[in-house]
Amino acid sequence: MKALYFNEFGDSSVLQYGEVADPQISNDDLLVKTTYIGLNFADIYRRRGNYQIKEHHPYINGYEAAGVVVKVGAQTSGWQIGDQVLFVDVPLANAELVAVPSQNAIKLPRDIPVKLAATIGLQGLTADFLAHDLISGKKGDKAFIHGISGGVDQLLSQILTADGFKVFGSVSTSDKQKIAINQGASAVYLRKPGWYEGLTSTFDVVFDGVGSTVPLSLKLAKRKGKLVFYGMAGGNPPKIDLRDVLGKSQVITTGDLWDYLTSAEERQRRSARLFDYVNRGLLTVTEPIIFPLSHGKEAYDYLESGESIGKILFVPDGN
Ligand SMILES: NC(=O)c1ccc[n+]([C@@H]2O[C@H](COP(=O)([O-])OP(=O)(O)OC[C@H]3O[C@@H](n4cnc5c(N)ncnc54)[C@H](OP(=O)(O)O)[C@@H]3O)[C@@H](O)[C@H]2O)c1
Numbered sequence: 001m002k003a004l005y006f007n008e009f010g011d012s013s014v015l016q017y018g019e020v021a022d023p024q025i026s027n028d029d030l031l032v033k034t035t036y037i038g039l040n041f042a043d044i045y046r047r048r049g050n051y052q053i054k055e056h057h058p059y060i061n062g063y064e065a066a067g068v069v070v071k072v073g074a075q076t077s078g079w080q081i082g083d084q085v086l087f088v089d090v091p092l093a094n095a096e097l098v099a100v101p102s103q104n105a106i107k108l109p110r111d112i113p114v115k116l117a118a119t120i121g122l123q124g125l126t127a128d129f130l131a132h133d134l135i136s137g138k139k140g141d142k143a144f145i146h147g148i149s150g151g152v153d154q155l156l157s158q159i160l161t162a163d164g165f166k167v168f169g170s171v172s173t174s175d176k177q178k179i180a181i182n183q184g185a186s187a188v189y190l191r192k193p194g195w196y197e198g199l200t201s202t203f204d205v206v207f208d209g210v211g212s213t214v215p216l217s218l219k220l221a222k223r224k225g226k227l228v229f230y231g232m233a234g235g236n237p238p239k240i241d242l243r244d245v246l247g248k249s250q251v252i253t254t255g256d257l258w259d260y261l262t263s264a265e266e267r268q269r270r271s272a273r274l275f276d277y278v279n280r281g282l283l284t285v286t287e288p289i290i291f292p293l294s295h296g297k298e299a300y301d302y303l304e305s306g307e308s309i310g311k312i313l314f315v316p317d318g319n
Contacts, residue, residue, distance in 0.1 A: 003095035004296040005058040009049030012300040023099035031071035036118035037314040038064035054091035062093030066118035076102040084108040088122040096316045103264040106271045119288045119311045124274045127155035129260045139164035141204040149176035162282040210234035226251040286310035
């Protein structure tokens with residue numbers, strides 16, 4: 001099969017596209033032919049060598065794709081060739097074929113197209129656990145999201161709005177600002193010098209997947225407010241002094257999606273909850289930006305540039 005792979009960690013120039021051995025499935029696995037493959041920020045951390053990645057020679061990045069079951073392991077149950085699936089936590093996904101443990105495969109309902117599933121899969125399940133596992137809140141509470149028109153954050157913003165929060169955010173461009181407003185945010189600030197003056201101690205909860213903004217997040221959060229830290233799209237957070245956090249009785253919480261996807265039932269339950277927001281017309285997403293798998297370097301560079309809006313997907317060449 002063809003795959004996007006690399007032999008040593010580094011910048012996007014390490015990425016190569018070419019022939020590698022087909023995966024072998026075990027009795028508990030499904031062989032999935034990928035239709036759309038998700039590119040995520042964590043893939044950049046992995047390619048740089050800063051994050052967990054499966055040992056494999058060569059390395060094949062990616063943990064998310066949607067596609068079709070083409071072979072079924074002897075001990076799997078409830079699966080058939082032709083089933084459409086999504087997975088968000090299975091290694092070696094930047095490839096035409098992936099061996100997917102059956103408990104990691106999420107069977108797609110008929111009303112959820114494969115492309116939509118790939119567009120909202122990992123980012124949507126992340127938004128779902130951020131909104132439903134890491135915070136509680138009451139109707140009308142104010143939430144702030146840095147980079148609100150990013151992939152995770154577009155979905156998070158809409159889920160929070162649907163759940164009754166008043167949602168606010170920041171963005172780098174006016175195009176991104178329009179998207180977030182159209183998706184229901186109450187106010188979206190363009191990051192110009194001093195943009196947050198007048199907003200300190202305003203928000204019940206601040207969502208920070210940017211990292212470098214953590215000190216600002218603690219300023220934006222109210223006394224007894226909460227900071228939810230979940231990523232470093234803008235760089236590592238500087239060290240913070242917990243005494244300052246204590247001084248305002250604030251709460252800091254973190255979470256990694258994989259700690260919430262602990263069984264087949266959890267994956268199915270959480271994805272059903274996410275798809276329910278779609279079916280109720282509460283989630284709109286910008287069209288994904290699609291690259292052929294052979295153009296891997298371009299796609300990684302685009303994601304790293306910070307210019308992308310919404311999801312980046314690969315399509316295996318020839319599909
Ligand atoms: N914890 C988990 O389980 C989990 C799972 C998935 C993703 N994540 C994390 O969630 C974050 C978002 O992922 P994504 O896939 O949605 O990426 P994305 O689509 O690229 O969105 C990231 C956003 O961050 C904003 N940003 C970048 N640099 C910034 C800066 N210096 N200051 C403020 N905002 C900045 C950008 O918006 P602007 O252009 O408006 O600045 C961009 O839209 C990443 O950190 C990722 O690692 C965590």
